[in-house]
Amino acid sequence: MEDAITARLKKLVSNSNEALEFRLIRDLDDLNSKEAVFKPEMTYQVFGDREIIFGYGELNVQLFYSAGCLETYLGMTYKEKVNEKCDGVEADEVLTKIATKLAPNVHYSLSNFTNSLSKDETFIPYGELKHSFSVNDQGAKRQFVVYKADMNYKGFKEYHQRVQTFLLWYIDAALFIDLDDDQWQYFNLFEKYTTPMGTTRYATVGFATVYRYYAYPQHIRPRIAQFLILPPFRRMGLGTHLLQTIYREYIGREEVKDITVESPSEVFQRLRNYVDALNCSMLPSFEPENLRQGFSDKMIIEARDHLKINKKQARIVYEILRLRATNVANxxxxxxxxxxxxxxxxxxxxxxxxxxxxxxxxxxxxxxxxxxxxxxxxxxxxxxxxxxxxxxxxxxxxxxxxxxxxxxxxx
Known part of the structure; x- marks a missing residue:
């Protein structure tokens, strides 16, 4: 049987995925609303492969962001903490581990953070408006916008340093990109909403980064490197709109050879397959009677010339659309x-x-x-x-x- 000290120490081990909570704060009510909470999908990139935090009982780690410009608050609460003198072991430095991954100027005082929420009143997305659309969410019409930006916009670098921190919790083996490399382009998705007072605000929803690789002799090959829709905004079709916006930005350009993706996850590949199949279904070579004849050079050419889709992805799209056109009962x-x-x-x-x-x-x-x-x-x-x-x-x-x-x- 384990002794009392060992049993007590085991109780002071927390699952970091469960202990950490996020909130996107639009108003003060969100600070206490359980509906505003969302959780990470992974924490190993901060707390190690076992994803545990040692030394605290009933631990709650809070990482709050203002909904628009992403002013950041980091704090924690607990009911019990291991005592180094009595127990002979130290508790993990939780806030320090997280803070090293965050952008500068994090708030550790909740009152200072709430004061900073006023910055959202004047926050306007950086860059150029590329797409505006609305979705019906359980009977409510919600408005969204996509902006394309780069580091030439004053203040955008600081904003991106904050938004990219979400990658750690939702993208496996995430890496922050080199913000000084001018070949990067950024697509940011926001919800455009109206407050009860009648003022317009913008709330961060997600983002994507695209790197413009050189392709011999005078072409470029845009590659989608990062793509993230935050959990509160998923299953609304927003990823489709963001990806289509990226496609529209590059498809019409003669210098673009094709549009590729860097190490896509299963979820993103599924989204990509859907959008590419939707777009290719409108091309003559992908009509059902042609699909049943097999994969053809004409499909490769049309997918490349009209949609900047490479041969490998065109083949996948062909298989999807042929399955759709196939009578599986035959x-x-x-x-x-x-x-x-x-x-x-x-x-x-x-x-x-x-x-x-x-x-x-x-x-x-x-x-x-x-x-x-x-x-x-x-x-x-x-x-x-x-x-x-x-x-x-x-x-x-x-x-x-x-x-x-x-x-x-x-x-």
């Missing part, structure tokens, strides 16, 4: 679709197999027939099983996109 039609997708999935294995055969022949010549085949490739039966699993996962992903396409509206 055995022959459905089988033709599955075979077509599996052929594409099997290409890396075939390539690896050919490489192994080349090595095998070369070694046989060197060793004059004494070479024994030992490679890491799965057997044909194992490969069929792996291929089926890959296909089943992919089809489920595609079905989610297809289902969403049925309810799509023009943006």
């Amino acid at each position: 055995p022959e039609e459905y089988q033709a679709y599955r075979i077509d997708v599996k052929k594409r999935l099997n290409i890396p294995f075939k390539r690896k197999q050919n490489e192994e055969l080349k090595i095998e022949r070369a070694l046989k010549n060197v060793n004059k027939g004494t070479y024994t085949k030992e490679n890491g490739l799965p057997s044909d039966e194992q490969r069929k099983e792996i291929l089926q699993q890959e296909y089943e996962f992919l089809e489920e992903e595609y079905k989610m996109v297809v289902k969403r396409l049925e309810y799509a509206v023009d943006l």
Whole structure:
């Protein structure tokens, strides 16, 4: 049995995902409203792989932001704290660990933070308005805007330093970008709302960063590096609007070769697939009768020329739209679709197999027939099983996109 001291210390271990809470403060009521609270999806980038905080009982860590310009408050409360003299161990320096990741000028006094909320009264998004739209949220009409900015706008650097801190809690292996590199462009999404007093305010919703890579000989290849919609604003279709705004910014430019994405998460890839499929469905080569004939050069050309989609992504879009056009109740039609997708999935294995055969022949010549085949490739039966699993996962992903396409509206 564990002794009383060990049992007590175990009670002073907190899950950092549960202990940390965020709020976007629009008015003083949000400081106490449970509805204003949202949680991180991960905290390992601050508190380590185990995502725990030691030394406090009933710990609550508060990271509040003013809704518009993101003035920041950091504080914590607890009922009990480990005593170094009595227990022989120290409590974790919680605020210090978080503060090193935040932008300068954090408020540690709640009263100072509440005083700073008045800055939102005059806050206007930085940059150039690129898109304005409204959504129906449970019967209420809400207005949103997307602004494109860069570091030439006075005050924008300080704003971005604050908004990028959300990446730590929602993007795996997040890194802050080099703000002095002028090839970065920034797309910021806000809710435009009216206060009870009738004044217009802007609240931060999310953002994306795009890097303009050089492409030989005189082209650029914009790459979406970061893309985040904050939790209180998800499942409203806002990510689609933000991504379409980015596309519209670059699609019409002759110097743009294609638009790519850096290490997309599953969630973002699903969004990208949906938006690209929605856009490609309006191209002649992606009409249902053409889809059933297989992936074609015409699809590659149209997706590239009209939408700046590269060949790899165009193939994925083709598979999604062909599934949509396939009568899965028809055995022959459905089988033709599955075979077509599996052929594409099997290409890396075939390539690896050919490489192994080349090595095998070369070694046989060197060793004059004494070479024994030992490679890491799965057997044909194992490969069929792996291929089926890959296909089943992919089809489920595609079905989610297809289902969403049925309810799509023009943006």
